[in-house]
Amino acid sequence: MTTRRPWALRIGATAASAAALVAFAGPAAQAATSSGTLTVATAAATADVDYATWQKDCQLVMDQALPEIKQRIANTKPGEKQAIVFDIDNTTLETDFGFSYPQPANKPVLDVAKYAQERGVALFFVTARPGIIYSVTDFNLKYRGYKVAGLYVRGFLDLFKNVGDYKTAQRVDIENKGYTIIANIGNSATDLSGGHAEKTYKLPDYNGQLS
């Protein structure tokens, strides 16, 4: 059984990992990533969530999401371009449980993503990760089987914005490209606030323990 390790330990052990790069992005990133900062501050003091529990909890949410997404895809309107928006860390990838690069996919979410992408739904990834790790993130997603229609990382000015506002603005941009966002899937409240998705699906973050 894999147990999530405290951030400080993980950063020391895997300085090259994408998650560590997010943490090292600097004071601006930390100030803007309130949940990330909380994780750093509290992980060592909080009981670790074990991997099996996390996977079971993710599966429960995706078991609810998949039939609804199937139904919505079956009811595609003429000319409609459907999209699903995903968070990355601890949503599509096993950020806080993986110590390798490329990070493993979060299997329950990958299963839903594959169902959708095989039926022509465009997958967009909206992350608080900074632009400096765009290419490692893009490679990681594709390597694990996600078909990436678009990847949104935070530019320099975005680092000073509220994460929820930044993520909402990217969904507006996706809509402006002509897509209907049938589902938005993430594990933090800031992934899902702000509307611009027909449905939202909340994976566990265990009170901010998972980024």
Ligand SMILES: [Mg+2]
């Ligand atoms: Mg996340």
